[in-house]
Amino acid sequence: MHEAAPKLAAGPIDVVVGILMKPNGDVLLGQRPAGKPYAGYWEFPGGKVEAGEALFAALQREFVEELGLHIDQATEWCGVEHVYEHAHVRLHFFISRAWQGEPQSLEGQAFAWQGKVGVAPLLPATIPLLEWLDLVRYPAYPRVLHK
Numbered sequence: 554m555h556e557a558a559p560k561l562a563a564g565p566i567d568v569v570v571g572i573l574m575k576p577n578g579d580v581l582l583g584q585r586p587a588g589k590p591y592a593g594y595w596e597f598p599g600g601k602v603e604a605g606e607a608l609f610a611a612l613q614r615e616f617v618e619e620l621g622l623h624i625d626q627a628t629e630w631c632g633v634e635h636v637y638e639h640a641h642v643r644l645h646f647f648i649s650r651a652w653q654g655e656p657q658s659l660e661g662q663a664f665a666w667q668g669k670v671g672v673a674p675l676l677p678a679t680i681p682l683l684e685w686l687d688l689v690r691y692p693a694y695p696r697v698l699h700k
């Protein structure tokens with residue numbers, strides 16, 4: 554029997570994603586809770602932008618709702634579009650080095666501060682970013698590669 558593919562919204566859905574970065578380069582990843590698409594996969598915390606909401610305001614809201622912490626400042630770093638079977642998303646990645654509070658598991662999710670990222674699996678659209686992120690976290694990285 555032929556099953557109709559799930560209908561995707563016409564345009565991409567905007568998603569804000571925050572990379573909290575400690576002075577030593579460690580970044581915070583979270584594990585997607587049960588009940589969401591790709592439950593159990595690791596991601597940088599974030600979520601969908603609401604209608605009419607500014608990107609940074611959405612980022613601050615998501616971090617309060619999911620982690621109970623306040624982002625003071627963040628820089629928009631890069632954008633990635635990805636078509637999943639459940640949604641077509643446009644991801645806006647921010648890097649923040651200025652926040653207040655410790656991550657709390659308000660949605661039952663696990664967290665991990667990572668230098669070399671060792672948690673798996675990661676959301677597919679996030680995987681290519683790790684290498685680019687290393688250029689930001691570890692400025693000597695290209696030289697290390699050419700050793």
Ligand SMILES: Nc1nc2c([nH]c(=O)n2[C@H]2C[C@H](O)[C@@H](COP(=O)(O)OP(=O)(O)OP(=O)(O)O)O2)c(=O)[nH]1
Pocket residue numbers: 568569570589590595596597598599600601602635637640642644676677678679
């Ligand atoms: N937070 C986050 N989402 C990512 C990353 N990479 C990636 O492909 N995504 C995708 C997965 C989802 O399709 C989408 C995020 O949507 P979501 O369902 O987690 O958002 P939300 O927390 O607002 O969810 P909900 O309120 O609808 O339950 O972006 C990432 O690194 N972090």
